[in-house]
Amino acid sequence: MKLLFEKSVEGCALSILPELDVPEYRLSEGALRLKAPKLPQLSETDIDRHYSELERRAFGVNNGFYPLGSCTMKYNPRVNEAIAALPGFTQVHPLQPSDTVSGCLEVLKLAGGELCEITGMDAMTFQPAAGAHGELTGVMLIKKYHEARGDFSRDKIIVPDSAHGTNPATAAMCGMKVINVPSGADGCVDLGRLRAVLGPDTAGLMLTNPNTVGIFDRNILEITNLVHEAGGLNYYDGANLNAIMGVVRPGDMGFDCVHLNLHKTFSTPHGGGGPGAGAVGCKGFLAPYLPNGYGEDRPESIGRVKAFYGNFLVVVRALAYLLMLGREGVTLAAQMAVLNANYMKKRLAECYAVSHEGICMHEFVVTLEREAKERHVTAMDVAKALLDKGIHPPTMYFPLIVHEALMIEPTETESKETLDLACEAFLEVYRDCMAAETPSQHPLTTVIRRPDEVRAARESKLIYKF
């Protein structure tokens, strides 16, 4: 597919700009460009076709089933988009006097209150722009807490081996040493190994529960207690709250601080690179260290982590979503997410080996370790063949503790009919791959088939040379 620059034809510009309705202003000579910018020149038809073609090449939740584990690719109700598009929310400027935006401030307050209730926290900031950014903010709070008490010896963050990669990365970015604790055969934190690494140098623990193999760690109270007894704090990675919202609360599990991905659980479309929001909630004793929002002045604050109020419209969508679902609806959504995952897990077990038996939460992991050894059929082969069935592949080769992993998260917004069709596709792909005499050639129907992914990432071409 050609770039707009390559399709450009000299003189083929659009001239449909509206009439100037403000006084004309001339920049000073020094600020003027010497040469006109090299913008592509195309007709409206060609621009329209270009972007429609790009859209056809993308795959989103509105194109088909998208069970990308840990990413919660659920349907985001359109009504929340409509609400976030209201002029009262979009036609405001962050530097406006606060008494002219009291409605917007009310949205932040209400959303903070709802999410505090859901997480069992006392205070919330919406400044962080994404999950990883929220983690950074949270670990900065933990660090600040220890320092404020004159305890400078706590420089270690404990992270289970099933953690999302952003957890160790966050701890390292905060200047902490990352201590890995292995999971037991049941997928839960190994308590003995946890005890062994706790000590006066423990700053805290970062944990996601249910974890990335979809298991709720039933020792959670003992885990968070052990960390507290050692003088550390507990950080809850709540990027995916889909299994527990309205059912159990991180605050009741012994966590001191959490982040939520509003763009996963709370109705902001994601996958295209943003904007998102990694709201951070904390218990009252950490609140004095929260980032100062606009007009706030906490003397002990860790400082700003983003300009103004964060990605405000993401918060509007989250609030609209929560108010629409209500207390019962939030709980029901979580229960349906868990039910859908268990239904699929059970059906896929007809062919696929699941990583951990028993009831899962919002997601589960299957492994093709045996098939890879015996038949050279890999998780990659299954994922690529699913593309030809119009299904977005599950998360692949993650979590690292399961070999040849496919991590499947159907979400609550899929009907039983869709789940049945998807299950049949998964089973058919399995049987086809296993029966094939030659290595799999899938996908056969996509524009790009099996790219060299490492090279595509390392040598990506992002600059157009005229």
Ligand SMILES: *Cc1c(COP(=O)(O)O)cnc(C)c1O
């Ligand atoms: C998605 C995710 C993150 C990171 O969130 P971003 O918004 O992509 O930075 C962190 N932890 C878990 C468990 C996740 O699933």
